Amino acid sequence: MKNRVAVVICGVSMLLSGCAGVAADHRAEQQKKYNDLSKCEPIEAIGSASQPTKELLVSKLKSGAIAASDDNFIADTKAKTLQMVGWNDSVFDSIATCRVNNRQARIDAIKPIFDGVKLKTKDKDERRALIEAYSSWEAYLMSLTAAAKQDFESKLSYYKNM
Numbered sequence: 001m002k003n004r005v006a007v008v009i010c011g012v013s014m015l016l017s018g019c020a021g022v023a024a025d026h027r028a029e030q031q032k033k034y035n036d037l038s039k040c041e042p043i044e045a046i047g048s049a050s051q052p053t054k055e056l057l058v059s060k061l062k063s064g065a066i067a068a069s070d071d072n073f074i075a076d077t078k079a080k081t082l083q084m085v086g087w088n089d090s091v092f093d094s095i096a097t098c099r100v101n102n103r104q105a106r107i108d109a110i111k112p113i114f115d116g117v118k119l120k121t122k123d124k125d126e127r128r129a130l131i132e133a134y135s136s137w138e139a140y141l142m143s144l145t146a147a148a149k150q151d152f153e154s155k156l157s158y159y160k161n162m
Contacts, residue, residue, distance in 0.1 A: 033085045037078045040098035043067065043105050052116030054130075058160050060110050061137045065152060068103060068141045075099040103141050110137075126162045133159040 078095045082088065114134045121127045133155040140148040 030086055033081075034088055034091045037082055037085070038091050038094040040094065040101070043071075043102050043109070052113040052120075054117055054121075054160075057110075057113050057117045057130075057134075058156060060113055061133065061152075061156055064106050064110055065137060065140055065149070068106060069144060069149075071099055071102050072144050107138060107141060123162075126159070129155070129159040129162055 075095050075098065079092060082091055082095070114130075118127065118130060121130055133152070136148070136152040136155045140152040142148075
C-alpha cells in the first residue's frame with residue numbers, strides 16, 4: 001500500500017513538473033515571438049542629392065510610396081500575428097512606433113530633394129504642380145488609402161509630364 005501511494009505521489013509530481021515545464025516553454029516561445037514582432041527595421045538611407053532633379057524626385061516619391069505601403073502591410077501583419085500569439089500592449093506600441101518613425105524618416109529623407117527642385121523650378125505652373133504632387137505624396141503616406149494613392153499618382157503624373 002505504501003508503495004502504491006509513493007508511486008501515485010511520484011506520478012502526480014512528475015505530471016505537475018511536466019506541466020510546469022510546458023508552461024515555461026510556452027512563455028519562452030511567446031516571449032521570443034514578442035521580441036521578433038517588436039523589432040523595427042529602419043528605412044534604408046536614401047542618400048543626399050547634390051544635384052536634386054525633377055527625375056530624381058519623381059523616382060524617390062514613387063519608391064517612397066511603395067515602401068510606405070510595404071511598411072504598412074508589414075505592421076498590419078505583425079499586429080494580426082500579435083493577436084494570435086497573445087495581445088501585448090507594449091509590443092503593439094513598438095509596432096506602431098516603428099511604422100510612424102519609418103514614415104517620418106522617409107518624409108525627412110525626401111524633403112531636401114523636394115526643396116532643391118522647388119528652388120530651381122521657375123515656371124509658376126510647374127512649381128504649383130510640383131507642390132501639389134509632393135503634398136499629395138505626404139497625404140498618401142499619412143493615410144495610405146486607395147483614394148489618396150490615386151490622387152498622388154495623378155498629381156505626380158501631371159507634374160512628371162510637364
